[in-house]
Amino acid sequence: MLESLTPQPPDALLALIKLHDEDDRPDKIDLGVGVYRTGQGDTPVFAAVKRAEERLVNEQDSKSYLGPEGDIGFVNALMPYLFGKDATMGGRIAGMQTPGGTGAVRLALALAQKAGTRRVHLGLPSWPNHAQILKDLDLELVGFDHATSEGKADLDSVLGVIAAAEPGDTVLLHGCCHNPTGIDYSNEQWDAIADALSQSAAIPLIDTAYQGLGVGMKEDAYGLRAVLAKVPEALIAQSCDKNFGLYRDRVGAFYAMAKDGSQLEDIMSNAAALARANWSMPPDHGAAAVRKILRDDELTALWLEELETMRTRLRQVRAKLAEAGQSGAIDLKPLGGQNGLFSVLPLAKSQVEALRKDHAIYMAGSGRINVAGLHMGNIEKFVDALAKVSS
Ligand code: PMP
Numbered sequence: 001m002l003e004s005l006t007p008q009p010p011d012a013l014l015a016l017i018k019l020h021d022e023d024d025r026p027d028k029i030d031l032g033v034g035v036y037r038t039g040q041g042d043t044p045v046f047a048a049v050k051r052a053e054e055r056l057v058n059e060q061d062s063k064s065y066l067g068p069e070g071d072i073g074f075v076n077a078l079m080p081y082l083f084g085k086d087a088t089m090g091g092r093i094a095g096m097q098t099p100g101g102t103g104a105v106r107l108a109l110a111l112a113q114k115a116g117t118r119r120v121h122l123g124l125p126s127w128p129n130h131a132q133i134l135k136d137l138d139l140e141l142v143g144f145d146h147a148t149s150e151g152k153a154d155l156d157s158v159l160g161v162i163a164a165a166e167p168g169d170t171v172l173l174h175g176c177c178h179n180p181t182g183i184d185y186s187n188e189q190w191d192a193i194a195d196a197l198s199q200s201a202a203i204p205l206i207d208t209a210y211q212g213l214g215v216g217m218k219e220d221a222y223g224l225r226a227v228l229a230k231v232p233e234a235l236i237a238q239s240c241d242k243n244f245g246l247y248r249d250r251v252g253a254f255y256a257m258a259k260d261g262s263q264l265e266d267i268m269s270n271a272a273a274l275a276r277a278n279w280s281m282p283p284d285h286g287a288a289a290v291r292k293i294l295r296d297d298e299l300t301a302l303w304l305e306e307l308e309t310m311r312t313r314l315r316q317v318r319a320k321l322a323e324a325g326q327s328g329a330i331d332l333k334p335l336g337g338q339n340g341l342f343s344v345l346p347l348a349k350s351q352v353e354a355l356r357k358d359h360a361i362y363m364a365g366s367g368r369i370n371v372a373g374l375h376m377g378n379i380e381k382f383v384d385a386l387a388k389v390s391s
Pocket of ligand 1: 100241251
């Protein structure tokens with residue numbers, strides 16, 4: 001029976017990691033996989049996480065089961081960072097822990113499907129796993145343009161989709177630090193999107209995987225909060241894997257906002273049943289560490305400081321790239337105004353390949369770069385190589 005399974009394409013980024021590891025050129029540059037890196041190229045454990053983990057080791061007295069909703073202390077502690085002062089929107093929001101942001105997106109889409117969604121509108125390009133999850137759930141992906149050809153967020157296209165949406169449709173939006181383009185909606189654009197959603201038949205699903213890596217924790221939640229203030233119902237997927245550096249510990253949360261708080265129990269009982277059938281319950285360790293941090297003022301301050309250091313470095317690299325301006329046929333100026341880890345360069349596949357073969361520069365075939373792979377010591381080489389392959 002198993003012979004009938006046809007091979008699936010390997011994950012392109014994982015294949016790239018292997019090629020990069022095997023390359024012995026000392027000045028190689030890895031702009032592929034989506035993790036933060038310091039100026040020295042490391043992805044260290046946050047000091048705040050290390051301290052929280054020490055406390056966990058000393059204080060945790062049981063590893064007994066928690067249940068499908070995971071660590072509710074973690075889920076609740078995160079809410080003010082996402083939703084602001086009135087963190088439950090008057091008792092209309094509840095959440096549960098998930099295995100990473102991926103688990104949260106999966107759960108949100110499965111729940112939407114259970115409630116009647118058949119089609120999901122998604123700005124393209126997007127994180128490739130969005131499409132994979134939709135395919136796996138047998139949901140129809142209806143794509144629209146995320147950005148214009150001038151590299152600005154395409155407001156008309158998203159507003160058109162929202163206005164034409166039918167009952168049961170879901171609109172999936174990136175909360176901040178758009179993956180892969182780095183092109184976020186401005187606050188004014190978010191206001192317009194929130195107004196449109198308030199008049200729309202569609203339910204929004206907001207996927208926030210990089211809060212704090214763009215402009216600031218609060219600033220990066222602007223769009224999410226603007227939408228929640230206007231719409232009756234919404235689904236939210238949050239990842240703490242980037243902004244706490246907990247990638248492999250798989251730390252995420254799913255939240256639902258209901259029209260009326262009295263509906264939350266039924267909604268969350270469905271979410272819990274889906275979680276139970278998928279992964280039973282999420283891994284505990286990383287979420288417990290985040291709870292320890294968020295419940296302690298000193299650790300919270302330390303974490304926010306570390307996050308700011310990351311954000312500042314990303315902004316510095318972006319500013320430096322923008323300063324370089326034109327590199328061959330590639331205009332690097334827009335990268336200065338984009339947010340988060342990623343940007344897409346308009347490179348043909350053959351140019352991406354030439355960068356790898358001739359210059360030891362590794363990036364996704366789509367031209368997506370992780371700007372955290374750059375630092376003051378290698379930007380010049382990168383900019384020169386871009387000019388060489390594109391002029
Ligand atoms: N959503 C988006 C847009 C992402 O880019 C990512 C991570 N690459 C995720 C969700 C999921 O993150 P994780 O499962 O690692 O927490």
